[in-house]
Amino acid sequence: MKHLTGCFSNVEGFSSVGKHVGIKPADKDFAVLLSDSVCTAAAVYTRNQIQGAPLQVTKEHLTNNSAQAIVVNSGVANVATGRKGVDNAVKTTELLAAELGIKADDVIVASTGVIGPQLPMDKITAGITGIKQELGSNEDFAEAICTTDTHKKEVCVTAYGFTIAGCAKGAGMIAPNMATMLSFIATDAAIDGQELSALLHDCVDASFNMMSIDMDTSTSDMVVVMANGRVQADTKQFREVLQYVCQELAKMVARDGEGATKLIISETRGAHSQSDARKVARSIVASNLVKTAVYGNDPNWGRLMMALGNSGAEQINQDTIQIWINQNLIVENGAAAPGYDAEKLTALLADNEEVTITIDLQQGSDSATAYGCDMSEDYVKINAEYTT
Amino acid sequence: MKHLTGCFSNVEGFSSVGKHVGIKPADKDFAVLLSDSVCTAAAVYTRNQIQGAPLQVTKEHLTNNSAQAIVVNSGVANVATGRKGVDNAVKTTELLAAELGIKADDVIVASTGVIGPQLPMDKITAGITGIKQELGSNEDFAEAICTTDTHKKEVCVTAYGFTIAGCAKGAGMIAPNMATMLSFIATDAAIDGQELSALLHDCVDASFNMMSIDMDTSTSDMVVVMANGRVQADTKQFREVLQYVCQELAKMVARDGEGATKLIISETRGAHSQSDARKVARSIVASNLVKTAVYGNDPNWGRLMMALGNSGAEQINQDTIQIWINQNLIVENGAAAPGYDAEKLTALLADNEEVTITIDLQQGSDSATAYGCDMSEDYVKINAEYTT
Numbered sequence: 001m002k003h004l005t006g007c008f009s010n011v012e013g014f015s016s017v018g019k020h021v022g023i024k025p026a027d028k029d030f031a032v033l034l035s036d037s038v039c040t041a042a043a044v045y046t047r048n049q050i051q052g053a054p055l056q057v058t059k060e061h062l063t064n065n066s067a068q069a070i071v072v073n074s075g076v077a078n079v080a081t082g083r084k085g086v087d088n089a090v091k092t093t094e095l096l097a098a099e100l101g102i103k104a105d106d107v108i109v110a111s112t113g114v115i116g117p118q119l120p121m122d123k124i125t126a127g128i129t130g131i132k133q134e135l136g137s138n139e140d141f142a143e144a145i146c147t148t149d150t151h152k153k154e155v156c157v158t159a160y161g162f163t164i165a166g167c168a169k170g171a172g173m174i175a176p177n178m179a180t181m182l183s184f185i186a187t188d189a190a191i192d193g194q195e196l197s198a199l200l201h202d203c204v205d206a207s208f209n210m211m212s213i214d215m216d217t218s219t220s221d222m223v224v225v226m227a228n229g230r231v232q233a234d235t236k237q238f239r240e241v242l243q244y245v246c247q248e249l250a251k252m253v254a255r256d257g258e259g260a261t262k263l264i265i266s267e268t269r270g271a272h273s274q275s276d277a278r279k280v281a282r283s284i285v286a287s288n289l290v291k292t293a294v295y296g297n298d299p300n301w302g303r304l305m306m307a308l309g310n311s312g313a314e315q316i317n318q319d320t321i322q323i324w325i326n327q328n329l330i331v332e333n334g335a336a337a338p339g340y341d342a343e344k345l346t347a348l349l350a351d352n353e354e355v356t357i358t359i360d361l362q363q364g365s366d367s368a369t370a371y372g373c374d375m376s377e378d379y380v381k382i383n384a385e386y387t388t
Numbered sequence: 389m390k391h392l393t394g395c396f397s398n399v400e401g402f403s404s405v406g407k408h409v410g411i412k413p414a415d416k417d418f419a420v421l422l423s424d425s426v427c428t429a430a431a432v433y434t435r436n437q438i439q440g441a442p443l444q445v446t447k448e449h450l451t452n453n454s455a456q457a458i459v460v461n462s463g464v465a466n467v468a469t470g471r472k473g474v475d476n477a478v479k480t481t482e483l484l485a486a487e488l489g490i491k492a493d494d495v496i497v498a499s500t501g502v503i504g505p506q507l508p509m510d511k512i513t514a515g516i517t518g519i520k521q522e523l524g525s526n527e528d529f530a531e532a533i534c535t536t537d538t539h540k541k542e543v544c545v546t547a548y549g550f551t552i553a554g555c556a557k558g559a560g561m562i563a564p565n566m567a568t569m570l571s572f573i574a575t576d577a578a579i580d581g582q583e584l585s586a587l588l589h590d591c592v593d594a595s596f597n598m599m600s601i602d603m604d605t606s607t608s609d610m611v612v613v614m615a616n617g618r619v620q621a622d623t624k625q626f627r628e629v630l631q632y633v634c635q636e637l638a639k640m641v642a643r644d645g646e647g648a649t650k651l652i653i654s655e656t657r658g659a660h661s662q663s664d665a666r667k668v669a670r671s672i673v674a675s676n677l678v679k680t681a682v683y684g685n686d687p688n689w690g691r692l693m694m695a696l697g698n699s700g701a702e703q704i705n706q707d708t709i710q711i712w713i714n715q716n717l718i719v720e721n722g723a724a725a726p727g728y729d730a731e732k733l734t735a736l737l738a739d740n741e742e743v744t745i746t747i748d749l750q751q752g753s754d755s756a757t758a759y760g761c762d763m764s765e766d767y768v769k770i771n772a773e774y775t776t
Contacts, residue, residue: 047698048694048697048698049696049697049698049699049701049704049706050693050694050696050697050704050706050722051697051706077690079690079693080690080693080706080719080722080723080724081723082707082721082722082723114690115689115690115691115693115694116689116690116723116724219693219694219697288676288767288771289771292767292768292771292772293771293772295768295772296771296772296773298772301503301504302465302467302468302502302503302504303503305438305467305468305503305607306436306438306503306607308437308438309436309437309438309439309607310435310436310437311437313437316437316438318437318438318439318468319470331468333470334438334468334470335468335469335470335504336468336504375768375772376768376772377765377768377769379676379680379768380680380683380763380764380765380767380768381765383676383677383680383681383684384680384681384683384684384686384763384764385684
């Protein structure tokens with residue numbers, strides 16, 4: 001697997017652009033991705049029962065598992081905007097389709113930003129006019145979809161003859177009053193639409209769905225993949241690379257969590273079932289008390305025991321639990337490991353921006369990995385000081 | 389219902405004491421409650437799958453629904469301490485029983501504090517010696533069970549001829565490396581043991597189980613009630629008063645949450661089922677983003693919509709949702725209410741230490757109330773700066 005610099009420009013047949021249309025004061029806030037031909041496409045959406053207008057429109061447009069373009073704005077989420085919000089999302093796809101000479105129901109639409117306000121359709125209309133000529137003029141798609149992210153997140157790898165490029169945004173599951181984790185992935189591989197959908201669901205389950213910044217699932221989360229079919233691809237190989245791309249993007253989002261200073265990788269093994277492994281791995285990155293301990297460089301294994309005991313996993317025996325922090329055994333058979341040295345571990349944590357917490361339940365052979373970040377005072381500041 | 393000052397001394401037949409035995413550097417850390425006669429008794433325990441040694445012993449001692457004394461230490465939780473931890477908990481009940489001339493299996497034992505270390509049995513033994521003479525010499529039981537609590541929590545009410553006194557401790561679901569929400573309740577009412585257990589479960593479901601400081605359930609949570617049977621009581625009336633006592637104590641614990649500046653009362657009505665009402669009410673006090681918004685005096689209804697959409701409730705229609713903050717309508721039919729005035733609401737929030745968030749789902753007639761607190765930078769500081 002070879003990493004390439006940049007994002008969508010590496011995938012033959014795709015062109016993109018990111019620009020400022022005036023929804024945000026100064027930053028880029030509008031992005032379009034176009035494929036030369038109609039692609040097979042699939043998406044995974046938030047499980048939040050309150051869902052943004054763009055998701056409702058995109059779901060309808062993707063029932064046939066095909067798409068040719070993606071249009072995204074940042075600054076306004078178009079959530080809790082009623083019938084008018086849905087009309088505006090539809091209108092956006094129609095305007096872009098007319099500009100690009102494609103079908104409106106081949107356009108995927110997404111929005112991220114403040115919940116409540118309507119989209120400024122005058123600015124969006126002006127931004128779409130003439131965008132056909134701008135496509136390919138820059139690689140700023142990933143930048144234009146950011147809200148409170150401190151930097152853009154993109155990855156592109158080539159392997160087995162095909163290429164997958166993807167980008168993501170998100171700094172809180174919901175950023176300060178800004179909804180959304182969004183990810184867009186493009187590939188030249190040839191994958192049938194329904195198969196693409198199944199593969200994406202699997203890969204998202206092992207990546208974005210195993211990531212937590214604050215357990216607050218946004219109302220607009222969406223991961224989309226488009227495949228233009230130029231390169232024949234083996235399904236197993238495609239799945240391997242797609243999963244890698246999703247996991248790399250998920251790690252980037254976790255590392256850039258609001259106020260975060262450290263990436264937490266939570267590995268669980270020896271679980272009785274896959275479900276147990278996932279629950280335990282996620283419980284570690286979900287616990288505020290674990291997150292604050294990591295921030296404080298505190299090898300607080302009592303909190304790890306507390307968190308995994310709350311995971312809802314079916315089969316846990318406290319007397320068989322082993323825990324490592326960055327490969328150092330700290331809990332053996334449910335109690336402090338012999339030779340446990342809190343001072344040494346505190347220094348180790350202080351020296352590392354990546355903390356791997358490994359738990360062996362010794363109840364079976366299933367394993368899972370989750371991604372998260374620590375919690376600093378800045379998480380509270382960022383989220384308390386923002387006022388509607 | 390009449391409130392009485394103080395706690396257990398108001399209930400005829402009970403005596404208690406709180407004192408310093410040296411587990412903590414200077415604060416009181418050891419408490420005993422004794423009934424003149426054997427009581428019916430019931431308890432509710434943490435659902436965390438990792439459970440402290442004292443819970444294992446208390447569960448066994450309460451299988452017959454009778455008890456005569458409670459012994460509690462703070463400073464060390466006796467959790468993740470293996471076989472020796474269980475032996476020490478048993479030994480504590482035996483030492484107290486010998487001192488008081490009662491049966492060891494009529495003694496309930498609880499511990500709260502750091503996870504990991506063994507109980508200092510020399511200090512506990514010295515503390516128990518002669519404690520029979522100290523019983524009734526003070527009303528410091530509630531103080532002696534505190535860890536990071538900023539003040540003791542106790543309530544005593546008399547109604548319908550009987551009296552219920554209770555106290556609680558807890559400032560995080562797990563305080564900085566200190567486990568535990570504990571509550572002890574004594575009454576002179578005559579209630580059959582099994583009925584007492586059923587009533588306690590019901591009342592805890594509507595009080596302590598609807599309270600969240602950080603969603604991190606401790607490994608040692610326990611609520612115990614002892615009834616010495618001196619006063620005949622009507623079950624319905626007893627239930628009413630017991631529920632009131634539990635809710636008052638739950639509110640005191642929520643208000644004293646680590647770093648908290650405000651109490652949040654989350655009311656849900658119009659739910660399709662009791663389960664939906666409870667899920668929605670709890671989702672509001674569980675969300676970090678709602679908690680930080682309340683701390684920042686931000687009437688951020690987008691976050692309220694996000695949180696309730698994540699509640700897991702079965703029947704939610706975003707177009708029928710109404711939301712009030714302290715009786716001011718802010719969301720009507722899922723969008724900003726006409727006349728919504730963010731500045732006025734910000735001022736209102738700034739002026740109130742108690743924030744009531746009322747949600748009407750308009751899907752049925754069930755309702756529920758949950759208790760929580762806001763999240764400040766101090767929550768992170770308290771939990772990051774403590775080092776094992």
